[in-house]
Amino acid sequence: MSTATNVLDVRKVNKSFHDPVTIPVLKDVTLQVKPGEFVSITGKSGCGKSTLLYILSTMDTDYEGNVVIDGESTRGLSGARLSAIRNEKIGFVFQFHYLLPEFSVLKNVMLPALKLSRKSEQEVEADAMARLKELDMQDQALKMANQLSGGQKQRVAIARALINDPLIIMGDEPTGNLDSRNSAIVFDIFQHIAAEHHRSLLVVTHDNDFASRTHRNIVMDDGRIVA
């Protein structure tokens, strides 16, 4: 992978909701994300920024246009292949932390790597511990996921997003549910990921302060990119 390749290349994406009447939500959205770039998307509620993010995440395939991830067009790929792309190349952080409550913190972080099964379980466990340590969460590793506070859960979710060394980390309001102190921590972690690990980040947020501190802020309005 050369640095010249865009991690994410979005070409003329259109999407409409058809229920009960056809309403266009995305209109000719085109954007690129380069390696190591920290990009934020802002816009009013209902402007389509989250919808766009889920299309980019490959989870939503009901759109027109094309999304190219790491040089691979995702148009028409099978569900299994899209899952594999998500597993290997994309890390997710959501507003609600979405850890698996049945598993320990450590297992939660390990699961995507176990699914990828490129390393032995011992190596994956060591990796997961290293990620948790980076985020200062190593003491919580053996707790169950539902015993953590909101900020802690979000850090575990970030560790999980990082476990497979993805090309890009996508966030849907990752700080939306956190107090300002925890928001700051999460922002610092993101910045660190972009700078040190040279990973791309694409974060949807309504926090203008957060957005203003990223490398690039994309503003959306009524389904179009306006800035």
Add this chain to the structure above:
Amino acid sequence: MRLLLVIAVTILRAKLKQSIVAAVGVMFSITMFVALLGFMNGLNDMLDGLILNRTPHVRMYNEMKASPQQPIELSEADPTTHHFIRSVKPKSELQKLRNAMGIMHTLERDPRVLAVSPRLVAQVFFNVGTTDLNAQVSGIEVEQEMRYYMFSDYLVQGEARDLATGNNTVVLGKGLADMMEAKLGDVVQVTAASGDRALLRVCGIFQSGIAEYDKVQCYASLKTVQELLGQPSSYITDINVKLKDILLAPGMAKELAQRFDVDAVDIQTANAQFETGSNVRSIISYAVGVVLLIVAGFGIYNILNMLIYEKLDSIAILKATGFSGADVRRIFLALSMVIGLVGAAGGLVFGFALQNLIDNVPFVTQALPTVTTFPIDYDPKYYIIAVAFALVTTWIAGWFPARKAAQVDPVEIIRGK
């Protein structure tokens, strides 16, 4: 696949109570299935044994009847005439099987035949004081009868072997012995239809379970009966054939009747009602067992559906982090199969225990003096069928919810919060 199984088991452990309820449902139905079938078939075998053990697969005999073709019909004097001979009487000697020894030798060499045993059945009277009791004496080859027709199983007193070794010994039916107040070692007087008399020593008392039969039946050795009737040692009236495969009996009976020009009746024809009874009991027990399993299947289906509804978030996150729809389906199928396997294993253990329990319940019946507890058929066949049914049921019960889980749209769940 191992990872998916680990996830399935972890989810099960987190929902331990529901999982146990589902597994207990399967366990209960397997337990009942195994116990019910074992018990029903034990009963079937016992009831069948009541008749089948003692009944030859093919019985060859001569029916006491007039020849179907009278000599006059063979006459070619004038084909236009019609004869008016009525009330033709049978000849008494017809009961004797002609060339019995030859038939027996031929049958013994037949590969389908397990055992051939001769019998001589005759009507006699027992003289008790001034009254005569009507009875039927069967002259038997004692060793053969013990080996192939469980003769000694039905003796409530005495030894079957004494019948073979002692001359002029007799085994009386229980009802008959009671009427004569005869005990072991007593001597009874018997009169043949021809008027010949003999004294026989009682060496055993048998009970078949059919009271009417026990009132009129008695057994002696073949030789004793031949002497009583004043007949040579080639004189027998029945040849009983036991086959290696009982299902061949109807065909064999037809074949033998034609080949040796005798009457032959097969066990299926003679005891059609028993087969029907056994089949009906088997069908009922299978039906009940399968219904139990289906009910357990619905239990699993319900619990899994509930589980999936509760786990929508987890399914969404699994999909978001790279697990495919097929992976999610396999997780929930594995979950169902784990419930099924655990339930089935428990069911087999409890089923065996319940069979054992039934096996130890006292069951005393006049019909079978050798039976003291309820009969159980421990055939592993029923265990295998039960497990196979359980796995198929849980697979089907798990498949529909699992498919639903696979189709969960993660975007809808994640955005819907």
